[in-house]
Amino acid sequence: MSRPLRVAVIGAGPAGIYASDILMKSGQEVSIDLFERMPAPFGLIRYGVAPDHPRIKGIVNSLHRVLDREELRLLGNVNIGKDVTVDELREFYDAIIFSTGATLDRDLDIPGIDLDGSYGAADFVGFYDGNPNFKRTWDLSATSTAVIGVGNVGLDVARILAKTADELHVTEIPDNVYETLKENKATEIHVFGRRGPAQAKFTPLELKELDHSPTIEVIVDPEDIDYDEASIEARHASKSVDLVCQTLEGYAMREPKGAPHKLYIHFFESPVEIIGENGRVTAFKTERMELDGSGGVKGTGKFTEWPVQSVYRAVGYKSDEMPEVPFDPAKNVIRNDGGHVITHEGEIVPGLYTTGWIKRGPVGLIGNTKSDAKETTDMLLADYADGKLTPAASPEPDAVTAFLDSRNIPFTTWDGWYQLDAAEKALGEAEGRERKKIVEWDEMVKHSRKNIADS
Numbered sequence: 001m002s003r004p005l006r007v008a009v010i011g012a013g014p015a016g017i018y019a020s021d022i023l024m025k026s027g028q029e030v031s032i033d034l035f036e037r038m039p040a041p042f043g044l045i046r047y048g049v050a051p052d053h054p055r056i057k058g059i060v061n062s063l064h065r066v067l068d069r070e071e072l073r074l075l076g077n078v079n080i081g082k083d084v085t086v087d088e089l090r091e092f093y094d095a096i097i098f099s100t101g102a103t104l105d106r107d108l109d110i111p112g113i114d115l116d117g118s119y120g121a122a123d124f125v126g127f128y129d130g131n132p133n134f135k136r137t138w139d140l141s142a143t144s145t146a147v148i149g150v151g152n153v154g155l156d157v158a159r160i161l162a163k164t165a166d167e168l169h170v171t172e173i174p175d176n177v178y179e180t181l182k183e184n185k186a187t188e189i190h191v192f193g194r195r196g197p198a199q200a201k202f203t204p205l206e207l208k209e210l211d212h213s214p215t216i217e218v219i220v221d222p223e224d225i226d227y228d229e230a231s232i233e234a235r236h237a238s239k240s241v242d243l244v245c246q247t248l249e250g251y252a253m254r255e256p257k258g259a260p261h262k263l264y265i266h267f268f269e270s271p272v273e274i275i276g277e278n279g280r281v282t283a284f285k286t287e288r289m290e291l292d293g294s295g296g297v298k299g300t301g302k303f304t305e306w307p308v309q310s311v312y313r314a315v316g317y318k319s320d321e322m323p324e325v326p327f328d329p330a331k332n333v334i335r336n337d338g339g340h341v342i343t344h345e346g347e348i349v350p351g352l353y354t355t356g357w358i359k360r361g362p363v364g365l366i367g368n369t370k371s372d373a374k375e376t377t378d379m380l381l382a383d384y385a386d387g388k389l390t391p392a393a394s395p396e397p398d399a400v401t402a403f404l405d406s407r408n409i410p411f412t413t414w415d416g417w418y419q420l421d422a423a424e425k426a427l428g429e430a431e432g433r434e435r436k437k438i439v440e441w442d443e444m445v446k447h448s449r450k451n452i453a454d455s
């Protein structure tokens, strides 16, 4: 082909942006359209990473350098599979990479999960991170709360519940979130893990940072610090596991600092039931577990009912299926062989690729999506070099935007992001903050398409 390789990347989260970056730096002449269903890019960096983690949110600044390149065009506010089908997209591109990530909660099948006051962590994250697809208010009347899950999302939820609204006001949280958090009555937050400290999925820094807030007292029962042979091996094998264990041991041994909000981290307590009265959560029941020698646990038959008025399950995220693309519901991923999309029978689907959480499942940090993207783009470039891609029928960049216009899809662009960004920064500056997030979908589109409206 005497023209650049035309690639559509679906999903402008870290995985899609890193995949685009690697393709642009590969030496192959490329022209990429990065589709995003939200009006703004950045995926879970904008709508997952907690607002009091400005260092991580700041990764957006390094991603700007990628999106500033002219070989890459952002087409936001376009939901692939709904506004435009995958089959329709194929007319415009030689290859398509799906990097659609995850936004929903995985299910937890225990009695009482549907009671009022029982929530999925992803819903709460969507609320406090100002995602317009989620609720705009939240019932924070519970004084005692349970959080199920000893991973970073569980810590995020527990920390946001344990901090005061004023501590969070310095961040980018929108007004509705601040006003709602001011009504937060939580003084005791109990985080529960089925297994032991060496099996916790926290990252060391997140766990350490918990204690930096003057309002939060992190408490670990010394009885919960227990290791079997497999746990000791896990500590030897991984510096990160060892650091997590050391931090937890520190929390278990130290003198209380007297902070008003108690954040308990419990190990060896397996969820059994959420108990309710009149349809509302009144307690959370767990079974005490013990290590079985191989890093697993077995039940002891000893049950505890913890009096709490709300329960958040942070047991993992779940991806949406992409219509027309083979999906593995058990693994929660697009079927793939490490990069190519494959059929249910294991055959490669020519021209379709996948990367990020939708390829690997919803685990791992932003940085992990980089190596993952490289694996996928290597396969794509090798297929191109081997003549395995069907050339697009309408590869001209204007053809696809004309198609979107013909569908009346008010797509947003990279220039549009700069305008939304400026509007959010201006709102923040007026209050002495770096940014205040704009939540409403229409408002985001309005700011993002200001250049189009003005022209």
Ligand SMILES: Cc1cc2nc3c(=O)[nH]c(=O)nc-3n(C[C@H](O)[C@H](O)[C@H](O)COP(=O)(O)OP(=O)(O)OC[C@H]3O[C@@H](n4cnc5c(N)ncnc54)[C@H](O)[C@@H]3O)c2cc1C
Pocket (backbone or CB within 6 Å): 010, 011, 012, 013, 014, 015, 016, 035, 036, 037, 038, 041, 042, 043, 044, 045, 048, 049, 050, 053, 056, 078, 079, 080, 081, 099, 100, 101, 102, 103, 125, 152, 153, 156, 317, 320, 355, 356, 357, 358, 363, 364, 365, 366, 367, 369
């Ligand atoms: C609550 C939470 C907190 C986290 N905190 C941290 C942290 O502090 N540090 C860290 O390193 N990692 C953190 N992570 C992990 C990090 O967010 C992920 O590793 C990373 O975002 C995965 O990247 P991704 O691009 O695969 O998916 P995503 O970030 O989910 O991006 C996918 C993008 O695809 C878009 N999309 C989906 N469907 C369509 C469609 N049909 N059409 C068009 N676009 C579509 C989505 O809108 C989204 O923008 C956190 C994750 C969560 C859930």
